[in-house]
Amino acid sequence: MSFTHLHVASGFSFKYGTTLPDALVAKARDFGMHSMALTDRDGLSGAIRFTQSCLENQISPIIGVDISYENQTRITLLATPGKGWSSLVRVVTQLKNYGAPCDLNFLKQNSNYTQNLLALHGPDSEISRALTSRRYDKALLIFNSARDLFIDQSIECVSHLIYGDGPKSTTHAARMLNFARDHDLPAVLTNAVRMKSREDAPIADVLDATRNLLPLHKKVVERKNAEAFLKNSDEMIFIADKIAAAAGERNANQLLKTTTEWAERAVLSPQSDIGLGSIHLPEPDVVGAKSQLELTAQLRSRAYAGVNWRYGGLSSEVEERLNKELSPLFLAWVMNLIF
């Protein structure tokens, strides 16, 4: 059985993830995994690099974002094929303009985008917080309040095998799983990855200290152990078994099966879904032109105007380059790339 990681932070989760997407994808390929998600924190900066290395390594990309939610919680959103990727980009852009952490109000305002996304409620989510304080009713209320906003939502079970019964312990993961089972909600398994391997743990510690602008100390460092790394399928099945056993299930088959199903729902095509290999230029009507010819003419006059503004006049060197780049031949070549 091949496991799919649905929650992975790369180095593009600034001051959080330790490893660049390329190295994570290469490791997933070495494990014989077929797909993998990149869910960086509050941004999509790594998504294209990730997709490119997925193409090189024959891994199917899944793209999401791990956004900060109100009350210092987090929620992970995954794009689905079709409109998912563009919706995800819109949501992230809107969120940057929102000026506050994401909340239910924001999600409702952007429901025409979020309805193309899947949501994961992980160990840092509001639902997890409610379950930590044994507020099962509140957890269900939170889940239900977002029911119409996404294609589907799931409970994300994570065990980093830490001590106690708080988030990222096996006991807490089992509590999340039991909550999902009690209310017939989908539950998936992830490892909330932020490192490539155990040996990267000191880097993660230094990043935690830099992010918080505090000296290295037990209280500053987020991790209790070095388990938040990209584990192979067998290691993940081991975790799944532990969680399932703690939740009183006979085996982890259901948990692993749902995880695979969710991975399949979120796998994107690098070309048709993300648009890799195509060039995006504005349509003529965006700049007020009626035809392609008018667009070219407008481009020429704008370029000349720009030269005057930038260089205070037309030197022969600038003119030569401008003529070359605006020549019908060059433009035809660009158009050829598009159509």
Place this chain on the structure above:
Amino acid sequence: MFEKSEIYLAGGEPIEFVHNGQRFRIHTVLSSWRESGGWWNRASDGLFRPDDGSRILWRVEAAPIGAMKTFEIEREEGVGLWRIRPTSRPA
């Protein structure tokens, strides 16, 4: 605390151990978890030792071998008489 312990494993998990010269059998694993040490507290010797002091812990219920015994408890329904007798395990 740093004494070398004699542990008997099955599939990487402890099942029996010797403590104070007595051999214990683990009956229940109450919980198991992993921890790492604060590497920044260690005086550097110039060598890169990622995450030193990492360890796996098991909290278990164990009893000396032989301390667990099997009994049969019997109640005579008619008179409500109780009887207790030791028995061998596979009875």
